[in-house]
Amino acid sequence: MMKPVFLIGYMGCGKTTLGEELARQMQCRFIDLDEYIEARQGMSIVEIFDEMGENRFRELETEALQEVATMSDVIVSCGGGTPCHGDNMVLMNQSGTTIWLTTSPERITARLLLPEEKSKRPKINNLLPDDVLPLVQEELQARSPYYAQAQLQFDSTDIETAEATERTARRLAKLLTSAE
Secondary structure, three states: OOOOEEEEOOOOOOHHHHHHHHHHHHOOEEEEHHHHHHHHHOOOHHHHHHHHHHHHHHHHHHHHHHHHOOOOOEEEEOOOOHHHOOOHHHHHHHHOEEEEEEOOHHHHHHHHOOHHHHOOOOOOOOOOHHHHHHHHHHHHHHHHHHHOOOOEEEEOOOOOOHHHHHHHHHHHHHHHHHHO
16 A cells, blocks of 8 residues: 655646656546645636636645545646645645655746647636747746655656657656655
8 A cells, every 4th residue: 555646846847748658658536726726616616716726626636635635545646836835735744655756947838838738727718929928937836835845856758759649658656655
């Protein structure tokens, strides 16, 4: 039985892409915290933000986090803001292993500007492409002190192809099994 592994970092850093592959390789369940919240609420994150506001979303997020923190053999992809609210970082560090996935603001921006990504992100879906990089840089700087509380830091730059994602997940799995 493995304690939960929490993947944290800014949107577009690869938490879901790498998390799904890591879960497959480690034979664990993968949980995307946003999808978990959406399933519980019966509405999308965008709708929750629009109808209930960010504060209510953050409460729902903490409740969901408390639930998944009690599970074993799970890889959890957290929302970019999850570690920055309440005692979420303390909860994750006490309940399992936290990994900050890092990549450059430029790479994050390129990923976020893919049409299938931009539309599902409330923070950027109404921004002009030229306004995304400055937002990413500003928010990364503001959130870094929270992300830096993670037990491990891992470079998630090389996940642009299925093969690269598989390789990167193998490296991360090795790191996790040696850290136990």
